[in-house]
Amino acid sequence: MRFSTAPAPHIQPQASVRGLMLGVLAALVPGVAAQVWQFGAGVLIQCLLALIAALACEASMLWGRGRPLVPSLLDGSAALTAVLLAVSLPPVAPWWITVFGALFAITVGKHLYGGLGYNPFNPAMLGYAVLLISFPRTMTAWLPPTGVAAAQPGWAELLDWIFRLTPPIDGMTMATPLDTLKTQLGMGVALDQIRSSPLFGGLAGAGWQWVNLGYLLGGSWLLWRGAIAWQIPAAFLGTLFLAALIFFLAEPASFPTPLFHLFGGATMLGAFFIATDPVTASTTPRGRLIYGSLIGLLVFVIRSWGGYPDGVAFAVLLMNLAAPTLDHFTRPRPFGRQRR
Amino acid sequence: MAIAGMTEWFGFHGGIQLDTPKDLAAGSGLLLCPLSPRLIFPLLQRDGRNAKPRVTVGQRVLKGQPIAGGESPGQPFIHASSSGVIAAIDDRLLPHPSGLSGPCIVLDADGHDEVVEFAGVTDYRDEAPEVLAERLHAAGIVGLGGAGFPTAVKVRPDGVRVDTLILNGAECEPYISCDDALLRHRAAEVLEGARILLHILQAERCLVGIEEDMPQASDALTAALGGWNGDGIEIAPVPAIYPTGGEKLLIRVLTGREVPADGIPAEVGVVCQNVATAAAVYRAVVLGEPLLSRIVTVTGTGVRRPGNWLTPVGTPIAHLVEQCGGYTDRAERLILGGPMMGFALLSDEVPITKSANCVLVLTVAETAGRRPAMACIRCGACAEACPVELLPQQLYWYSRSDNPDRLAEYHLSDCIECGCCDFVCPSHIPLVQHFRAAKGRLAARRRERGQADQARRRFEARQARRQREQQEKAEAARRKKELLQRMSAGQVASPAQTGDLAEGRTASPQSRES
Ligand code: SF4
Ligand code: SF4
Numbered sequence: 117m118r119f120s121t122a123p124a125p126h127i128q129p130q131a132s133v134r135g136l137m138l139g140v141l142a143a144l145v146p147g148v149a150a151q152v153w154q155f156g157a158g159v160l161i162q163c164l165l166a167l168i169a170a171l172a173c174e175a176s177m178l179w180g181r182g183r184p185l186v187p188s189l190l191d192g193s194a195a196l197t198a199v200l201l202a203v204s205l206p207p208v209a210p211w212w213i214t215v216f217g218a219l220f221a222i223t224v225g226k227h228l229y230g231g232l233g234y235n236p237f238n239p240a241m242l243g244y245a246v247l248l249i250s251f252p253r254t255m256t257a258w259l260p261p262t263g264v265a266a267a268q269p270g271w272a273e274l275l276d277w278i279f280r281l282t283p284p285i286d287g288m289t290m291a292t293p294l295d296t297l298k299t300q301l302g303m304g305v306a307l308d309q310i311r312s313s314p315l316f317g318g319l320a321g322a323g324w325q326w327v328n329l330g331y332l333l334g335g336s337w338l339l340w341r342g343a344i345a346w347q348i349p350a351a352f353l354g355t356l357f358l359a360a361l362i363f364f365l366a367e368p369a370s371f372p373t374p375l376f377h378l379f380g381g382a383t384m385l386g387a388f389f390i391a392t393d394p395v396t397a398s399t400t401p402r403g404r405l406i407y408g409s410l411i412g413l414l415v416f417v418i419r420s421w422g423g424y425p426d427g428v429a430f431a432v433l434l435m436n437l438a439a440p441t442l443d444h445f446t447r448p449r450p451f452g453r454q455r456r
Numbered sequence: 457m458a459i460a461g462m463t464e465w466f467g468f469h470g471g472i473q474l475d476t477p478k479d480l481a482a483g484s485g486l487l488l489c490p491l492s493p494r495l496i497f498p499l500l501q502r503d504g505r506n507a508k509p510r511v512t513v514g515q516r517v518l519k520g521q522p523i524a525g526g527e528s529p530g531q532p533f534i535h536a537s538s539s540g541v542i543a544a545i546d547d548r549l550l551p552h553p554s555g556l557s558g559p560c561i562v563l564d565a566d567g568h569d570e571v572v573e574f575a576g577v578t579d580y581r582d583e584a585p586e587v588l589a590e591r592l593h594a595a596g597i598v599g600l601g602g603a604g605f606p607t608a609v610k611v612r613p614d615g616v617r618v619d620t621l622i623l624n625g626a627e628c629e630p631y632i633s634c635d636d637a638l639l640r641h642r643a644a645e646v647l648e649g650a651r652i653l654l655h656i657l658q659a660e661r662c663l664v665g666i667e668e669d670m671p672q673a674s675d676a677l678t679a680a681l682g683g684w685n686g687d688g689i690e691i692a693p694v695p696a697i698y699p700t701g702g703e704k705l706l707i708r709v710l711t712g713r714e715v716p717a718d719g720i721p722a723e724v725g726v727v728c729q730n731v732a733t734a735a736a737v738y739r740a741v742v743l744g745e746p747l748l749s750r751i752v753t754v755t756g757t758g759v760r761r762p763g764n765w766l767t768p769v770g771t772p773i774a775h776l777v778e779q780c781g782g783y784t785d786r787a788e789r790l791i792l793g794g795p796m797m798g799f800a801l802l803s804d805e806v807p808i809t810k811s812a813n814c815v816l817v818l819t820v821a822e823t824a825g826r827r828p829a830m831a832c833i834r835c836g837a838c839a840e841a842c843p844v845e846l847l848p849q850q851l852y853w854y855s856r857s858d859n860p861d862r863l864a865e866y867h868l869s870d871c872i873e874c875g876c877c878d879f880v881c882p883s884h885i886p887l888v889q890h891f892r893a894a895k896g897r898l899a900a901r902r903r904e905r906g907q908a909d910q911a912r913r914r915f916e917a918r919q920a921r922r923q924r925e926q927q928e929k930a931e932a933a934r935r936k937k938e939l940l941q942r943m944s945a946g947q948v949a950s951p952a953q954t955g956d957l958a959e960g961r962t963a964s965p966q967s968r969e970s
Contacts, residue, residue: 117774117783117790117803117804118802118803119787119788119789119790119800119801119802119803119804120788120789120800121555121789121799121800121801121802122789122800122823123799123800123886123888123889123892124791124793124795124796124797124798124799124800124873124875124888125795125796125797125875125878125879125888126789126791126795126796126798126800126816126818126822126823127474127630127795127796127822127879128822128827129827129878129879129880129881129882129884130879130880131837131880131881131882132827132882132884133830133833133882133883135882136833136835136882187828187830188830191830193833231831232830232831232833233830233831233832233833233834233883234831345836345840394833394834394835394836395833395834396834397834399834399835399836399839399847399849400836400839400847443847443850447847447850447866448469448839448845448847449845450717450844450845450846450867450870451468451469451704451705451708451714451717451843451844451845451870452704452714452715452716452717452718452719452844452870453716453717453867453870
């Protein structure tokens with residue numbers, strides 16, 4: 117009898133890119149839910165907008181490059197990019213901001229480099245950075261969290277703001293705690309006084325602590341499943357905490373607490389979902405430790421002295437550049453070889 | 457997970473947990489494969505050379521008679537595994553990943569199973585190690601774990617002191633249970649083989665590594681040994697993680713010693729043998745019996761009745777599968793070895809050789825079209841799984857760009873082709889296939905470079921010879937001229953000078969030849 121042949125191994129691999137990406141999307145749910153709870157349904161509208169734009173763009177780029185559509189569209193990577201971008205945007209950002217960001221992320225951030233796996237930069241963060249640089253005013257106009265605002269705007273109001281070309285009236289929006297801290301400290305206001313504003317309740321500012329806890333929960337689930345390596349989030353959070361602690365202890369009057377850093381801004385989202393993007397992060401164990409802690413350090417530096425309110429996007433993009441070099445110099449010692 | 461009497465484990469990086477359907481064949485007991493009317497003995501040896509036949513077509517041979525090989529310790533003997541007549545010595549399909557044909561001796565068994573006389577030693581302890589090693593060579597014993605390395609060579613490592621013998625009974629690949637069957641039914645033979653090997657090696661201790669999910673085997677072993685250790689032999693259950701059964705990894709797990717990447721286990725004082733090899737050593741030394749049969753696991757959802765069969769070497773796989781009730785309707789792929797490292801066979805006409813431990817038949821559903829490979833997303837899952845701590849994602853990158861320097865820098869040559877990386881890759885990249893191809897290209901390049909070097913050396917030698925010859929010719933011509941001048945001056949030529957002249961002439965045909 118004759119048989120067909122194929123090279124070993126003869127059993128099918130279990131994991132798939134799609135399963136991986138869907139797992140990460142599922143892990144985003146608690147964080148996104150907290151964000152919706154604290155900042156209203158605008159978050160969902162942004163997600164939807166970004167998803168439509170990103171998937172349409174992915175499809176047309178694939179078609180233009182003569183690639184098969186279905187496997188890549190279904191692998192979930194474009195959807196993940198879209199959601200990561202959308203949750204970084206203010207909930208009332210006008211539609212064209214979101215669409216432009218998503219198109220930029222998919223086109224320039226991904227396909228111009230050769231598609232998934234070849235992009236040196238995290239596409240979502242590239243899109244975010246471009247938006248922040250181009251439209252700083254719109255990008256920092258967040259809504260006040262539930263509890264601070266009298267009431268969250270309803271659907272009609274939200275749709276009106278998002279789809280009209282006119283932004284919401286200034287009185288309706290508010291800067292984030294990180295942003296407020298930066299501008300007020302810059303104006304010489306004392307930290308105590310800034311903190312007395314209703315925006316700064318709890319661990320890290322009203323609303324934001326819940327969002328961060330949500331992402332921490334989802335991220336821990338990813339860790340537990342072994343879907344992401346522990347080194348990056350551990351090193352990121354550890355270094356950020358340490359740096360913040362040192363400065364807080366040295367000068368408590370002008371540096372916020374380490375917990376404010378850990379549970380404020382995009383810290384948890386960045387540590388578990390953005391810095392761990394496999395394509396653009398370091399892949400060796402030691403490399404990941406260095407990569408994670410340098411991002412943590414950069415986040416602290418940018419938040420404390422940089423020109424932008426949060427530093428996660430820029431820190432990640434900067435370290436993306438260093439990842440290949442880190443990988444090369446942190447190769448593990450193969451079995452039975454002397455350390456170099 | 458602790459088992460009484462367990463020794464300490466030393467960890468290693470990576471590896472994967474595989475759902476091991478060992479039970480498929482393990483419940484069958486040890487079955488005796490009836491003699492096949494036709495036996496086939498491929499002459500291709502492990503080192504790539506062909507063993508020299510010792511018989512001619514038409515000759516009648518007895519069971520146990522050497523029919524090929526045995527020229528040197530590196531060239532093991534091949535014995536007839538039953539009596540009969542040599543029907544042919546010709547090229548046939550080989551049980552080899554290449555799918556190529558090569559010379560084989562074909563024996564038509566006469567069914568009498570007539571045996572040459574075997575004579576064992578009365579007490580191996582009275583024999584010198586080299587005498588016993590010679591016996592192993594004469595018995596054609598090679599590693600039965602799959603590698604097929606001649607045992608006589610392995611038990612006489614040059615100039616190093618071996619203190620530990622490891623018997624490998626840790627079948628880490630799913631489906632394979634031939635060692636399990638052997639240990640359950642012939643534990644005493646394995647232990648006696650271990651004692652003989654300890655004597656040959658003059659080593660102090662023997663560790664029998666078995667997987668912790670082989671309870672019956674460990675029961676049989678402890679019963680035969682009278683406990684978890686004795687006589688310097690210790691039974692050591694190891695974690696059932698693939699590929700713990702890999703030689704270097706098993707040594708690490710049991711002794712904590714790390715065999716150098718380019719080295720052999722003896723360099724760290726260890727010799728590793730499969731448990732089945734130990735049993736064969738016992739039979740060769742005590743019973744005087746050459747290696748004529750081995751236990752083969754025939755399994756997979758593609759055969760009707762999976763089982764472990766004591767099979768004469770040379771038995772065609774088709775015959776063996778027939779004993780298992782034949783193939784199921786959906787049998788799709790025939791694999792020699794395990795699902796991770798075994799290779800697919802084109803046809804079941806190829807025979808069982810000494811190193812064939814498993815015949816695995818998978819169905820359409822299990823093999824159905826490997827999902828298409830996507831781009832590497834650099835997730836690092838492969839690196840986490842690699843037991844050698846390589847970076848498969850980088851190796852993949854550099855093998856695609858065919859960058860020999862980088863491949864060397866990332867130690868492609870250390871890859872044991874275990875398939876762990878392949879198995880965990882979410883992008884379904886056939887990594888091992890890429891690595892095998894890249895290794896092939898590197899080897900071809902080395903060969904080419906070797907050939908180029910040789911050609912250059914030949915060319916330079918020829919140039920040098922030409923030059924020398926030209927000088928000689930010029931010299932001869934000069935002498936001739938001198939001689940003629942002297943002769944014309946009326947002097948008489950001396951015998952020595954005419955000799956010179958003759959030499960000068962002989963140079964010319966030589967130069968034409970080159
Ligand atoms: S497992 Fe596959 S996708 Fe992940 S890094 Fe390795 S080769 Fe790339
Ligand atoms: S096949 Fe090679 S690279 Fe892949 S896991 Fe095994 S040793 Fe590592």
